[in-house]
Amino acid sequence: MKLSAELKALEARLGHKFTRPELLLRAVTHSSMSSTTREDNQRLEFLGDRVLGLVMSEALLAHDRHASEGQLAPRFNALVRKEACADVARQIDLGDALKLGRSEMMSGGRRKQALLGDAMEAVIAAVYKDAGFEVARDLILRLWGSRIDTVEADARDPKTSLQEWAQGRGLNPPTYEMVKRSGPDHAPVFTIAVQLGNGDSAEATDNSKRKAEQAAAKALLAQLERS
Known part of the structure; x- marks a missing residue:
């Protein structure tokens, strides 16, 4: 399939060219826009959440080799929670590419934290399914960037x-x-x-x-x- 201009622009911002572009389309399709011929991103969101969790677990262990589980848990939560995913989604203007039904479009769905966070997890899963874990990990670490280094300050609620x-x-x-x-x-x-x-x-x-x-x-x- 051929990607739209919006999805090509998102692909460029992600720094990953999809060999299966239908995965990217599914990742940005909200349930309000799904149909019998178009899948929404809910299943990809489920998978992406787990991929993100594994990457962040590895990254935190590597970043602080002496931290206890009690220290690591709040840092992990700060990096994978919906707010963090939505912040990364805004960073790459993911909202511009979301496929939304009319009601969600009219209610400002492109800016909603929950929709952005879910879509970000779905995009991670799309990259994982398209190119494997190593590529997905590289994408996550690049997009989350310095958040991993500074998470200790953010993790203390x-x-x-x-x-x-x-x-x-x-x-x-x-x-x-x-x-x-x-x-x-x-x-x-x-x-x-x-x-x-x-x-x-x-x-x-x-x-x-x-x-x-x-x-x-x-x-x-x-x-x-x-x-």
Whole structure:
């Protein structure tokens, strides 16, 4: 089959020329666009998640030969979670090539974190099926790049750190509350407040509730360290 201009451009950004271009087309096809003659990317997403996990496990073991399983697990989670996959997808403008049904297109599907993360995993599987594990590993390590070197700082969840800080001082766990939601449905913005039992609090805003909670916890930790 012949690739469209959008898929040829994506192929170039990936740095891999497919011998089976139908795999790339399937990897970018969302379920809203699937039909009896066009498969969606869900099965490839399932496979890509496992390929990514193996590559990251190997990379983390090689990067820190003395780390314990307890140290490696949060680093691994930080590298393979949906947010990380979506960030890499944005880096290569994967959203531009997604094949979406009208409803997903109208609701801003090209920018949705879940769709981007799923498609990134599907693309990894497509490369794996097209050229084998070594090529897929090289692709992943190149696209994830410095994230592997800096993951230790990212892996420590600020919410966990804040909860441990509170428990260490005999306080109840921090509480999180959504103060405000703004923006359109396809691109919401959340403002989250976190509060401790001693009255200390902080707020943060992000387009993901989870990230806003983490940012609020991080801001409160920084505030506590200064006090």
